[in-house]
Amino acid sequence: MSARLSLTSIVLLLALFFAGTALAVKPDEMLADPALEARARALSEGLRCMVCQNQSIDESDADLARDLRVLVRQRLVAGDTDQQVMDYVVSRYGEFVLLKPRFDLRNALLWGTPVLLLLVGGIFIVFTARSRRTLATKSLSPEEQASLDKILGN
Numbered sequence: 777m778s779a780r781l782s783l784t785s786i787v788l789l790l791a792l793f794f795a796g797t798a799l800a801v802k803p804d805e806m807l808a809d810p811a812l813e814a815r816a817r818a819l820s821e822g823l824r825c826m827v828c829q830n831q832s833i834d835e836s837d838a839d840l841a842r843d844l845r846v847l848v849r850q851r852l853v854a855g856d857t858d859q860q861v862m863d864y865v866v867s868r869y870g871e872f873v874l875l876k877p878r879f880d881l882r883n884a885l886l887w888g889t890p891v892l893l894l895l896v897g898g899i900f901i902v903f904t905a906r907s908r909r910t911l912a913t914k915s916l917s918p919e920e921q922a923s924l925d926k927i928l929g930n
Contacts, residue, residue, distance in 0.1 A: 807849055816849050819861055823848070824875045832875060844873075 807813040817834060823844060825836035833841040833848075844865065851861045862874075871877055879887060916924065 807853065812849070812852050815858060816845070816852055819848050819852075819858055820845055822862070822875050823865060824873050826869065826873065844869075 807816060820834040821832050823833045825831045825833050825838055825841040825844075827838035827840050828836045831841075833844045847865070848861055851864060856864070865873055871883075877883060
């Protein structure tokens with residue numbers, strides 16, 4: 777019984793290991809031209825499903841994702857370049873539709889804030905450590921030393 781269970785476990789693990797992402801593209805959506813279909817797949821892998829939000833439109837079964845897949849293919853058939861298709865979709869749905877957002881001046885602060893915080897924190901730590909070191913190594917003046925000796929009874 778345990779050999780059968782082990783074999784079943786191995787088969788299940790292998791099936792999970794070799795399972796790829798499930799594509800939601802229906803056959804009626806596919807383009808006849810393989811080159812255009814490959815471009816459409818490449819573009820749709822970079823577009824976020826606005827319903828699922830953590831899936832590309834290529835992986836999502838949502839109606840909106842299907843509409844976006846059809847829209848991408850229509851724009852490609854119309855002769856748009858990949859960049860024109862992406863610009864059109866972004867102008868219609870906003871930057872959030874991109875799985876990997878673009879870097880521009882509008883979001884530079886968002887991208888740069890963690891680096892800026894690390895830099896400011898590092899500078900603060902360095903200056904704090906230096907000021908503590910200079911305070912710790914400062915010696916007493918002769919008057920202070922005499923006063924301390926008098927208090928301690930030396």
